[in-house]
Amino acid sequence: MISDFDTVYVVDDDEGVRKALTRLLRAAGFEVSCFASAAEYLAQDDRTRAGCLLLDVALPGISGLDLQEALAATGHERSIVFISGHGDIPKTVQAMKAGAIDFLTKPLDDEKLIDAVRFAIEKDHRARHIRAQRESIEQRLATLTQREREVLEHVVSGQLNKQIAAELGTVEKTIKVHRGRVMAKMGVESVAELVRVAEQAGVKPAASRSSN
Amino acid sequence: MQDAAIAIRDDSIVAVGSSSARGLRLAIRAVLVLSVCYLSTEIGFAHKIPPHNISALWPTGAILFSVLVVTPVRHWWVYIPAAYFTSIINDARAGFPIAAMWFIAAGVLEILIAAFGVRRFADGIKAFEAPQSLIAYLAIAVVFAPCVSAFLGAMPGGAESYWFYWRVWVLSEALAFLVLAPAILTWIGVARAGLRNISLARVIEACLIVCGLVAISIVVFTKLSASEANVPVLVYSPLPLLLWAAVRFGPVGVNTCLLIVACVSISGAVHGHGPFHTGTPAEGVPAMQLFLATVSVPLMLLAALFQERHAKTNALRESEARFRSMADSAPVMIWMSDDQKQCEYFNKPWLDFTGRCMAEELGDGWTAGVHPEDLDHCLKTYSTAFDARKPFEMEYRLKRRDGEYRWIADYGTPRYAPDGAFTGYIGSCIDVTDGKLGELQLQEQRAELTHLSRVAVLGELTGALAHELNQPLTAILSNAQAAQRFLSQRPDCLSEVHEILNDIVAEDKRAGEVIRRLRALLRKGETQLQPLDINEVINDVLELARADCVSREVSLHCELAPTLPLVLGDRVQLQQVLLNLVVNACDAMSDCDPPDRRISVTTATDKDGSVRITISDCGHGIPVEQMERLFEPFYTTKAQGLGLGLTICRSIVAAHGGKLWAENSPGGGAKFCMSLPTRRGDAR
Numbered sequence: 001m002i003s004d005f006d007t008v009y010v011v012d013d014d015e016g017v018r019k020a021l022t023r024l025l026r027a028a029g030f031e032v033s034c035f036a037s038a039a040e041y042l043a044q045d046d047r048t049r050a051g052c053l054l055l056d057v058a059l060p061g062i063s064g065l066d067l068q069e070a071l072a073a074t075g076h077e078r079s080i081v082f083i084s085g086h087g088d089i090p091k092t093v094q095a096m097k098a099g100a101i102d103f104l105t106k107p108l109d110d111e112k113l114i115d116a117v118r119f120a121i122e123k124d125h126r127a128r129h130i131r132a133q134r135e136s137i138e139q140r141l142a143t144l145t146q147r148e149r150e151v152l153e154h155v156v157s158g159q160l161n162k163q164i165a166a167e168l169g170t171v172e173k174t175i176k177v178h179r180g181r182v183m184a185k186m187g188v189e190s191v192a193e194l195v196r197v198a199e200q201a202g203v204k205p206a207a208s209r210s211s212n
Numbered sequence: 213m214q215d216a217a218i219a220i221r222d223d224s225i226v227a228v229g230s231s232s233a234r235g236l237r238l239a240i241r242a243v244l245v246l247s248v249c250y251l252s253t254e255i256g257f258a259h260k261i262p263p264h265n266i267s268a269l270w271p272t273g274a275i276l277f278s279v280l281v282v283t284p285v286r287h288w289w290v291y292i293p294a295a296y297f298t299s300i301i302n303d304a305r306a307g308f309p310i311a312a313m314w315f316i317a318a319g320v321l322e323i324l325i326a327a328f329g330v331r332r333f334a335d336g337i338k339a340f341e342a343p344q345s346l347i348a349y350l351a352i353a354v355v356f357a358p359c360v361s362a363f364l365g366a367m368p369g370g371a372e373s374y375w376f377y378w379r380v381w382v383l384s385e386a387l388a389f390l391v392l393a394p395a396i397l398t399w400i401g402v403a404r405a406g407l408r409n410i411s412l413a414r415v416i417e418a419c420l421i422v423c424g425l426v427a428i429s430i431v432v433f434t435k436l437s438a439s440e441a442n443v444p445v446l447v448y449s450p451l452p453l454l455l456w457a458a459v460r461f462g463p464v465g466v467n468t469c470l471l472i473v474a475c476v477s478i479s480g481a482v483h484g485h486g487p488f489h490t491g492t493p494a495e496g497v498p499a500m501q502l503f504l505a506t507v508s509v510p511l512m513l514l515a516a517l518f519q520e521r522h523a524k525t526n527a528l529r530e531s532e533a534r535f536r537s538m539a540d541s542a543p544v545m546i547w548m549s550d551d552q553k554q555c556e557y558f559n560k561p562w563l564d565f566t567g568r569c570m571a572e573e574l575g576d577g578w579t580a581g582v583h584p585e586d587l588d589h590c591l592k593t594y595s596t597a598f599d600a601r602k603p604f605e606m607e608y609r610l611k612r613r614d615g616e617y618r619w620i621a622d623y624g625t626p627r628y629a630p631d632g633a634f635t636g637y638i639g640s641c642i643d644v645t646d647g648k649l650g651e652l653q654l655q656e657q658r659a660e661l662t663h664l665s666r667v668a669v670l671g672e673l674t675g676a677l678a679h680e681l682n683q684p685l686t687a688i689l690s691n692a693q694a695a696q697r698f699l700s701q702r703p704d705c706l707s708e709v710h711e712i713l714n715d716i717v718a719e720d721k722r723a724g725e726v727i728r729r730l731r732a733l734l735r736k737g738e739t740q741l742q743p744l745d746i747n748e749v750i751n752d753v754l755e756l757a758r759a760d761c762v763s764r765e766v767s768l769h770c771e772l773a774p775t776l777p778l779v780l781g782d783r784v785q786l787q788q789v790l791l792n793l794v795v796n797a798c799d800a801m802s803d804c805d806p807p808d809r810r811i812s813v814t815t816a817t818d819k820d821g822s823v824r825i826t827i828s829d830c831g832h833g834i835p836v837e838q839m840e841r842l843f844e845p846f847y848t849t850k851a852q853g854l855g856l857g858l859t860i861c862r863s864i865v866a867a868h869g870g871k872l873w874a875e876n877s878p879g880g881g882a883k884f885c886m887s888l889p890t891r892r893g894d895a896r
Contacts, residue, residue, distance in 0.1 A: 013762075014683045016719050020690035023712060027697035058679065060762050083686075085679030085759075106686040110693035 006121045007031040007051035011041050011067070012083070013059055017106075021054065028114045030121075038062035038070075047076045050128060052101070052120035054113075057084040057091055065091060068098050077127065079120040083108060137201040140186050148185070150206070151178040155191065156198045157205030167206075238290060245279055246294040253298040259482045267384050268478045268497045272299070273319050274388035277353070278396040280327035281336050292320060311368030322361030322385060326353040337401050340394055340463035341523065346516040350509065353393065358385035383501045387474070390508050395471040398464040418461065421469065425453045429473050433480035433487070447487050447503065454507070458515040462522065466515040470508050477504065545620075545641040547578070548627070551634055553598055562641070567613025583609035583617050594624065601626045601634060607644065619648040658863065659739075665860045666733055666788045669795055676760030677730060684723040691716050729756050732784055739785065739867070743778040746786070746815055746823050746888070753790040754813065757798075765806040766798050771814040776823050777890035781868045786888075789861040789872070793827045793884045796857070800831035800882060821890055822870070828883035833876040842874055 008030045012018050015036070022032045031051070035041040038059050057064040064082060071078055082095050082103045092103045101123060102116040144152065147168075154164040161179065165172045188194045252271035260267050276295035280288055293300075296316060303312040329352035330339055339349035362381040369377030428450050450473050457465035481488045481500045488500035536559075539546045545562035549555045554575045563570060566581050573581075582590050586608035597604030603625045609617035624639035670677070695712045698705045729752060754768060761768050779786075794811060801809040814826045834842065841847050845859045858872075865872040870888035877883050 014687070016687035016715065016722070017683055017690070019715060020687040020694065020719075023694035023708075024690045024697070027694045027701065058759075058763050060767070063765070085682040106682045107689040108686060110690070110697070113690075 006124075007033050007049060008054055008117055008121075009033050009035065009041060009051055009078075010054045011035045011038060011059065011064070012054075012056040013037060014056075017056075021108075024110055024113070025054075025117065028110075028117075030117065038064070038067040041067065042070065045071075045076070047078070050121070050124055051078075052117060052124055053078050053080045054117065055080050055082050057082055057088070057095070065094060065098075068095065068100065072098060079123045079127070081113075081116045081120050134200060137186070137197050141201055141203070143185050144182060148178050148182045151175060152182050152186075152194070152198060153203060153206035155179060155182070156195050156203055157207070159206075238287060241283075241287075242290045242294040245276070245291050246297050249275055249295040250298040253302075259478065268481060268501065269387045269392065269474065270384050271388060271392055272296075273323055273385060274392040275396060277323045277326050277330075277389065278393050278400065280323060281330055281397060282400050292323075296320070314364055314367045318361040318363075318365030318367075318381070321364060322357045325360060326357035326389065329353065329357065337397050337404075340398055340467065340512060340516055340519070342520045343513055343516045346512060349394075350390075353389040354386050358382045358389065361385065379498075383498055387501050387504060390505060391467075391470050391474040394463070394467040394512065398467045402464055418465070421453050421457050421461075421465070422472065425450055425457075425469050425472050426476070428453065429476035433473075433477040434483070434485040448507075451507070454511050455514075458511050459518060461515075462519040463512070463515045466511050470504070470511065473507070474504050542640075546638065547641070548636060548638045549598075550636040552636075553595065556636070565612060565643075566610070581611040583611070585609075597624065598626075598637060607648070610641075618643050619645040662785065662788070662860050662864065665792075665857055666784075669788065669792050669857065670730065670733055672795055673756065673760050673791075676758075676763055677726065677756065679763070680726050680756075680759040681723055684719040684726075687719040688716050688723070691719070726756075733787060733791070739782045741780050741782055744781050744783055744786070746776055746779050746825060747772045749783060749786050750790060750813060750815065750825070753787050753794065756787075757791060757794045760795070761798060761811070764798050764802070764809070766801060766809040766811055769810060769812040771812065773815045773817060776815060776817060777821065779823055779868075779888045779890055781888065782864075785864045786868070789864050789886065790825070790827070792857045792861050793886075796884075797827055797829035797831070797882075800829045804831060818887060822887045823890055825886045825888070826883055828877050828881055830881040833880060834874055834882045839874055843872075 008025050010021050018034045025032045055064045080100045082100050085106050095103055101120040161172045161175045165175045249272050252275055256267050256270050279291050334348035335345040339345045362378045365381040366374050366378035432446050432449055454469050457469040477500055540560035546559040547555055548557040558573045590608040593606040605623050607621050610620045612618050620641045621644045622639055622641040624637045627635045627638050629635050691712045695709045698708050797811045808830050810830045812828050816824050818824045843858050843862045862872045868888055872886045875883050
């Protein structure tokens with residue numbers, strides 16, 4: 001899953017540290033991009049690019065935790081590995097609660113750092129993949145007509161065609177046709193698959209009036 | 213005047229006794245004056261020179277004058293009639309001729325003028341002891357009084373011989389005041405002082421002079437006939453002996469000898485002998501009178517000069533002796549040096565202290581007792597002040613006689629002669645060891661406290677400092693691990709590794725630097741003054757405080773003057789002050805919004821040449837009533853704090869000769885200003 005060119009975005013105000021981390025991460029096969037401050041990073045943030053953030057907690061101006069918050073607020077959940085000069089427990093807790101991958105204490109052990117970075121990047125990939133799948137399902141869902149959507153919701157809730165027809169006040173044959181169109185549009189071959197995709201897309205099952 | 217005062221004092225002592233005893237004493241004196249004047253009047257009459265009955269020297273006037281000069285004015289009414297008693301009796305026998313009345317009136321007037329004048333202007337009985345008073349005496353008693361009284365005394369001579377009698381009067385009275393009165397007055401002076409401590413040799417010397425003078429005078433003025441004595445040199449043959457008397461015996465000697473010469477020469481002239489018996493006595497007498505006058509005046513002046521110098525020398529010696537005894541009994545050690553920096557005197561307390569003798573201490577000898585460590589400083593201070601002719605103060609250790617070195621405070625001042633010439637230095641010293649020990653203890657405690665406060669400030673920075681150390685350590689570790697990876701992946705990547713090693717070295721040095729700064733501040737040590745660039749000191753402090761500021765979200769702004777004069781100071785202590793002020797500024801802004809947390813540090817040169825350092829924050833400022841209390845010990849506005857930080861800061865700055873104070877900035881926030889004297893402004 002991880003390409004050789006996954007980027008690690010390093011944000012640290014100390015030039016010596018930036019330089020050393022760059023070398024280490026490059027030696028471990030990562031692409032590295034450095035920023036001296038949170039503001040500098042924000043100015044060049046490209047959310048389409050994959051990778052993770054290696055973020056110093058104590059930064060002049062906007063601190064690491066502030067940056068984490070700012071990114072979350074824009075809906076851009078970049079996976080973050082925090083690094084800090086001293087293990088400040090309240091800050092660690094705050095960072096982890098806000099979804100940080102790890103909180104490492106300087107000086108950094110290369111194995112731990114690389115594991116954390118790798119894990120963060122994997123997570124980024126996973127998140128990107130899930131996001132991409134969801135986006136494609138949503139795109140397909142969007143092609144359904146109102147009636148087809150209703151039928152889908154009833155299918156997901158596990159009702160038979162006959163029951164659906166009764167619910168919607170039509171004949172079973174019509175439901176069959178709708179159902180066939182839905183499956184074609186969603187690109188699935190079995191009802192089981194349809195249910196899984198609909199769940200992924202967050203489609204809510206319709207409440208059955210005659211289930212009992 | 214002084215004499216009058218003495219006379220009055222004498223009298224007041226007498227007043228302690230009964231008034232009858234006083235009256236008796238006065239009566240005895242009056243009778244004494246009466247008898248002396250009787251004799252002198254008789255002698256005067258016996259020595260009148262025919263045909264005009266001219267008197268060469270009228271003694272009674274001079275005697276009464278002498279009495280009046282030395283007695284209180286309120287007794288004069290007794291002495292004047294007593295002196296004129298004989299004359300009045302004689303005149304009464306002759307049926308009070310008009311001429312005699314004129315003579316008495318003129319005589320009394322003359323004596324009164326002379327006595328008042330001499331008492332007032334010529335120092336009375338001491339008239340012969342100084343040239344100024346002698347000249348006043350001559351002007352008043354010898355010239356003025358006879359000349360004025362002669363106008364009355366010449367009246368009986370009638371119109372045709374008025375000026376003849378005037379001249380006769382003047383000359384005879386003047387001679388009496390010139391020769392007889394001085395001898396009487398000086399002998400009264402001798403009698404009053406008492407003839408103590410006169411050595412036998414001196415008595416013999418005096419006798420020799422008197423005998424020699426009498427012999428020579430008799431030979432020259434009475435034995436030789438007019439033609440034989442007509443060799444001018446012979447007339448001056450008494451001169452060597454007179455000079456001898458003037459030089460060796462002063463006024464009393466010269467006045468006595470002159471009287472002898474006068475008596476013998478008058479006697480010769482009256483009896484028709486000697487060099488002045490040329491024609492008639494009326495011609496010879498004035499010549500003799502003039503001779504005596506010309507001889508007397510210079511000799512008396514000479515004697516007065518000698519006497520004055522003698523008195524001055526005595527006074528000087530006395531004052532010197534007084535100084536010595538005062539210096540020796542003073543509870544301080546005193547030294548004096550000449551204008552070549554060489555010590556020429558040490559008082560007894562000094563010699564007692566060092567246990568050495570004067571000869572050992574003189575010149576530079578005293579330096580042997582100074583502690584070798586203090587000697588350079590001691591000599592430098594002395595020498596510098598000496599060359600600038602300025603007073604100085606210094607402390608050094610001096611070896612006591614028991615071998616212990618004691619701390620001495622030495623205060624020296626230049627000495628000047630009355631004419632303004634520099635003559636050297638005088639100094640006094642006291643043993644301040646006990647006070648000094650206390651001071652040292654106090655200094656030690658202060659240093660301890662200063663150090664503790666420094667440690668406390670650094671304690672507040674520990675977190676930030678750990679971060680500061682962690683950064684280079686992080687860089688080093690990551691670099692090293694990167695190198696390991698490079699080497700295991702591509703063993704030929706030497707240039708990469710080379711670069712990494714360079715960085716590791718640089719980072720390591722950086723960590724070392726942080727530790728150095730810390731250690732410098734944590735070090736306990738004595739104050740070390742050295743010329744400092746205050747900007748460098750500030751940069752060092754800001755490096756230490758930077759991490760703390762970052763974590764407290766405080767931004768630092770510097771405006772340092774590009775060129776500042778050097779400050780003489782202790783680097784560590786000044787760093788402590790600055791660090792304290794920066795940490796305080798951070799604390800003052802803890803409840804401000806992070807973007808408002810700004811500290812600015814500026815340096816500038818003041819008009820007076822001192823360096824001004826200002827540290828301002830953007831907090832809430834300082835309430836006016838706290839402004840000065842801030843520097844009081846144990847005053848604090850912080851929850852955790854001893855309240856000693858600023859107190860110690862101020863004492864450090866004060867020890868540097870500078871000032872530390874607080875102000876509120878016009879735009880809000882507080883600022884702490886520190887001004888430090890620069891080396892240029894410092895005379896030392």
